[in-house]
Amino acid sequence: VWIGDDAAVFGPIEGRLLLTTDQAVAGVHADLELVGLDDLGWRAVARAISDVAAMGGRALRAVVAVAGPPTTDLDLLYRGVGACAEAHQCPVVGGDLSGAPGTTVTVSVVGHLPTGGPVLRSGAAPGDAILVTGPLGAAAAGLRLLRGERAARRASGPVDEVLIAAHRRPRALLAEGEAARLAGATAMIDVSDGLAADLGHVARTSGVGFALDHVPVAPGATAADALEGGDDYELVMTAPRADALVAAFRHVGLRAPIVIGACTADRSQATVAGTPIDGAGWEHPWQ
Amino acid sequence: VWIGDDAAVFGPIEGRLLLTTDQAVAGVHADLELVGLDDLGWRAVARAISDVAAMGGRALRAVVAVAGPPTTDLDLLYRGVGACAEAHQCPVVGGDLSGAPGTTVTVSVVGHLPTGGPVLRSGAAPGDAILVTGPLGAAAAGLRLLRGERAARRASGPVDEVLIAAHRRPRALLAEGEAARLAGATAMIDVSDGLAADLGHVARTSGVGFALDHVPVAPGATAADALEGGDDYELVMTAPRADALVAAFRHVGLRAPIVIGACTADRSQATVAGTPIDGAGWEHPWQ
Numbered sequence: 371v372w373i374g375d376d377a378a379v380f381g382p383i384e385g386r387l388l389l390t391t392d393q394a395v396a397g398v399h400a401d402l403e404l405v406g407l408d409d410l411g412w413r414a415v416a417r418a419i420s421d422v423a424a425m426g427g428r429a430l431r432a433v434v435a436v437a438g439p440p441t442t443d444l445d446l447l448y449r450g451v452g453a454c455a456e457a458h459q460c461p462v463v464g465g466d467l468s469g470a471p472g473t474t475v476t477v478s479v480v481g482h483l484p485t486g487g488p489v490l491r492s493g494a495a496p497g498d499a500i501l502v503t504g505p506l507g508a509a510a511a512g513l514r515l516l517r518g519e520r521a522a523r524r525a526s527g528p529v530d531e532v533l534i535a536a537h538r539r540p541r542a543l544l545a546e547g548e549a550a551r552l553a554g555a556t557a558m559i560d561v562s563d564g565l566a567a568d569l570g571h572v573a574r575t576s577g578v579g580f581a582l583d584h585v586p587v588a589p590g591a592t593a594a595d596a597l598e599g600g601d602d603y604e605l606v607m608t609a610p611r612a613d614a615l616v617a618a619f620r621h622v623g624l625r626a627p628i629v630i631g632a633c634t635a636d637r638s639q640a641t642v643a644g645t646p647i648d649g650a651g652w653e654h655p656w657q
Numbered sequence: 658v659w660i661g662d663d664a665a666v667f668g669p670i671e672g673r674l675l676l677t678t679d680q681a682v683a684g685v686h687a688d689l690e691l692v693g694l695d696d697l698g699w700r701a702v703a704r705a706i707s708d709v710a711a712m713g714g715r716a717l718r719a720v721v722a723v724a725g726p727p728t729t730d731l732d733l734l735y736r737g738v739g740a741c742a743e744a745h746q747c748p749v750v751g752g753d754l755s756g757a758p759g760t761t762v763t764v765s766v767v768g769h770l771p772t773g774g775p776v777l778r779s780g781a782a783p784g785d786a787i788l789v790t791g792p793l794g795a796a797a798a799g800l801r802l803l804r805g806e807r808a809a810r811r812a813s814g815p816v817d818e819v820l821i822a823a824h825r826r827p828r829a830l831l832a833e834g835e836a837a838r839l840a841g842a843t844a845m846i847d848v849s850d851g852l853a854a855d856l857g858h859v860a861r862t863s864g865v866g867f868a869l870d871h872v873p874v875a876p877g878a879t880a881a882d883a884l885e886g887g888d889d890y891e892l893v894m895t896a897p898r899a900d901a902l903v904a905a906f907r908h909v910g911l912r913a914p915i916v917i918g919a920c921t922a923d924r925s926q927a928t929v930a931g932t933p934i935d936g937a938g939w940e941h942p943w944q
Contacts (some may be wrong), residue, residue, distance in 0.1 A: 390665065425666070470682045472724075488666050559663065
């Protein structure tokens with residue numbers, strides 16, 4: 371049952387259910403002078419679906435609440451919402467619309483785990499390998515390109531388009547999340563706030579430290595983009611046996627995750643190539 | 658799993674699932690010069706749970722996204738959210754928080770139907786009785802009291818407090834909705850926009866007209882409050898046999914619903930005591 375009745379109806383659904391909600395606010399999560407309202411809508415859907423991916427779940431249905439001024443181009447916004455939902459095979463089954471001073475898109479997604487339990491943030495143990503689904507920093511580099519922060523923007527080429535698309539149209543890695551869960555990942559999170567911050571969440575809730583050997587940098591991005599840039603939506607996971615995860619990904623035709631380091635027993639440890647990551651004063655010595 | 662992981666986990670859940678999302682926007686759904694941020698939070702939760710009630714479902718879990726300026730008193734807001742969730746036994750299991758120019762609370766609720774299907778808006782047939790769970794207009798009268806629109810506000814007494822509470826702290830009628838579904842209601846909706854508007858939705862989607870004999874008015878409210886005032890969250894339902902619904906409600910200890918009229922085959926019919934309800938020009942002749 372689509373928008374037009376009081377609630378959407380679906381199922382029954384086997385296994386445990388997942389529920390998450392995320393907002394994309396104009397001026398906070400997207401600068402509408404740089405990207406379109408369709409990109410804002412896409413981002414809101416991708417953020418919520420990525421949370422399901424980070425639990426190892428399958429996305430089932432989404433509902434979308436939009437608040438904004440009367441001048442909001444809703445057709446454009448919903449085109450982005452619909453395109454992202456379709457790209458992730460997660461139908462939008464309902465919504466709400468209201469006036470408001472600023473434009474906010476709130477997406478809630480129901481997912482499920484057909485069998486077994488979720489991969490939480492809290493399951494990492496000392497000695498576990500740390501892996502990431504791909505190189506990082508493309509979204510941050512794309513945003514920088516859009517802002518024209520490079521003195522001379524390079525001649526537009528395939529790499530730039532990829533970087534800008536990474537910022538405008540991020541993908542949630544549902545297949546990768548499920549493969550990691552089935553292959554025995556002990557903890558997992560999506561990189562929405564940046565690798566340093568998100569891996570920090572895993573470390574804190576798991577009671578471990580982490581020692582990274584290196585951070586894979588997306589082509590055209592910088593080391594700072596890769597470590598601190600958010601909104602890549604790559605998945606970071608831990609597992610006692612990295613080779614089992616790599617094999618499982620390859621078995622289902624996915625790009626193998628990259629081993630970037632290991633969890634340590636020292637909760638206070640957060641290093642890249644032996645150098646502490648400690649916020650403000652950190653100078654990216656590994657670049 | 659509570660806020661702090663990527664998504665909440667619950668279930669497995671038997672039967673079909675319901676999913677709905679609703680917003681409460683400061684200045685649109687609540688005037689913060691008249692009510693508190695806690696009331697705004699309460700309203701957002703009640704609106705979403707009421708959508709589940711209107712399908713005849715049980716509310717299972719809620720997620721709450723809040724956007725607002727940095728000065729927002731989040732403690733106060735979440736107190737209202739939590740109180741409403743607790744009153745309806747629907748735990749809040751996750752959320753999102755963001756800066757934004759205005760304050761918006763978006764609540765998404767998952768519900769379920771342990772057996773059978775939902776009561777849709779589209780199932781009414783000519784000849785079906787129309788019933789409402791209680792007298793209407795209290796929330797609209799309470800809002801008017803808060804606005805001081807009555808030249809001389811009456812001495813504060815029990816009725817006024819009830820009216821103001823009806824506006825500030827509406828309840829979703831979950832037990833009533835489920836009783837109606839189990840007793841064979843053919844269509845149902847919650848009164849959020851006003852009886853005339855919401856019954857109009859049922860009539861349009863069902864392809865029927867309606868002839869109301871009378872509209873029960875809450876003590877202290879006016880006939881206009883009862884017909885056009887929103888946010889009462891009473892349920893309006895249709896059924897071939899009104900007595901079956903009345904008996905079912907009494908059987909589970911609920912106040913019996915009130916028969917207010919019947920569905921007709923003439924889709925253009927929308928009357929109260931024989932007088933058409935036709936928007937702007939309508940002068941409440943039945944008051």
